[in-house]
Amino acid sequence: MSALDWAVLTGALTFIIGYGAWRTRRAGSSLDGYLLGGRQTRWWGVGLSIIATQASAITFLSTPGQAYADGMRFIQFYFGLPIAMVLISIVAVPIYQRLQVFTAYEYLQSRFDKRTRTLAAGLFLLQRGLSNGLSLYAPALVLSAILGWNTTVTVCLLGAVIIGYTVSGGTRAVTVTQQGQVAVIFCGMVVAGYLLVHYLPREVGFSDAMHVAGRMGKLNLVDFHFDWENRYNFWTGMTGGLFLALSYFGTDQSQVQRYLSGQSVTQSRLGLLMNGLVKVPMQFGILLVGVLLFVFYLFQPAPLTFNRPMYERVMRSDMAPQARQLEQQYTLIQDAQREAATALVATHQQGNTPGQAAANLRLQTTQAAAAGIRASWKGLVQQVAPAADSKDTDYVFISFVLRYLPRGLVGLLVAVVLSAAMSSAASGLNSLGSTTVIDLYRPFTRRLHCPDAHLVAVSRWSTVGWGVLGVGFALFAAQMENLIQAVNILGSLFYGTILGIFAVAFFQKRVHGRAVFWAAVVTQLATLLAFWLTDIAYLWYNILGCFAVMLLAEGAQRLANRREIRLQQPASL
């Protein structure tokens, strides 16, 4: 990076941290002010905060890489989200706002009992505490790629900065900061997309690029074919994706806290609906950047791997001669690939159908050959570093940014990634601190009267604790297959059960605490067992877990009712 990039990056980060600290000054020691920003947020603030919380650095780094390798089919994962926004607006928002709760789990005590509330809060803390660690790892990935820093040192350093920023700032500071960050993220996406098209050869326009991507199977946006083991198709999106979104936005405190800070039911609802309108087009845009990257690298030389640190590690090992041989073969294949792609565009522009088919076949053949060489490279990586992740999709976008974007813009885009990471990690830590103090500390403390200042202090210290745990977990994240999938898999293992508890609370009025508690415990254990023993796509766990809790709770309640009736009969006789 140039001096200008460093200046832009440092300036942006200093502004973000300084801004957070400045907002903290106003948070004061009131629990309502610190945890919910005094419930003063307008609908657009709620909506932008919801978008920023979900769209972390992982979204910006991993998603284009996923589209580059796998096409746009990941978009189907978000099809259930707008429906979830509508359902949550109708069912959950009025209840949470009417009860004036600090966390979603507080509602469960008034509906069931303290035990069920603690179970749901505990499951949330477990999965959010771990997935927040993954959110910390993503920006560390960027810095280690840019600076060549040790990942462990980078994770610890970045974690310390984020913890400091989150602890000093309350929900209001987090929310206000996120508004600017979303604007910068949208600008960054547009700039990256524009430059990708601009950097294509002069004879290749946007429409040509889309045709090439379509021919190579990258525009696989909608797949109506049903398959239990296929993670992303229309049906998994509309069912598993819907239930994951219902769980995430309806019961995950990191999101619930965003709309609990709304001024009223109207403001909270409009914020959620804004997310329902924006999310699918936004993800489409990010995935499109990945597809354009794929087309870009058909015409420009792509490295054998985008993971530069791993490349250098292999080249320093005994495997270097084999690696160099693979690299030479890959260069030759790329030349053939470029010729085939150019011929495909030319024949498409001429309307030469037989020529298109021939060029298409040549391009697919070279793609298959390139995939074979990359597979051999992954084999070398496995031999050099058996525990390391041989996939490089998370590095694709940032490699393009660093190599091709003009000075100044590189620093800005890196700052965008880091500020997005900070905003989502801040929301996560903020919700972990809130849930710890509201659902675990306050109900069990022996102190008769807890002043707000004391609870805010407990919240701050628990945030520090969760931050340190997240940093520890982030150190293991390098071995995950794909960051965003890892986060979603982790969420899906717990979300089904949590959503089931809330679904029983909202819709099965005759079911009591004891029945739902044991139904949730059994379901959670069964989910973990099924994940370990079967190949069911992870999105299905959301829907299966939810229905399992509902059915088991209903069955357990009916059994309990029958037993109660039987016990009462002799007495009445």
Next chain:
Amino acid sequence: MTNFFNSMPATPEINKPPMLPSWRAWYGLVLAALAAEIALFVWLSRYFVT
């Protein structure tokens, strides 16, 4: 089972959303946008493959 629409507290502030005549109109807008997006994606998948 609770009816979704009956579960909404009937306060004037909730029944009159800004910009559109009712909450049902807002929900319809979000769902119609989703349907339009899926239709566009199906078209894009087919148009650029041939």
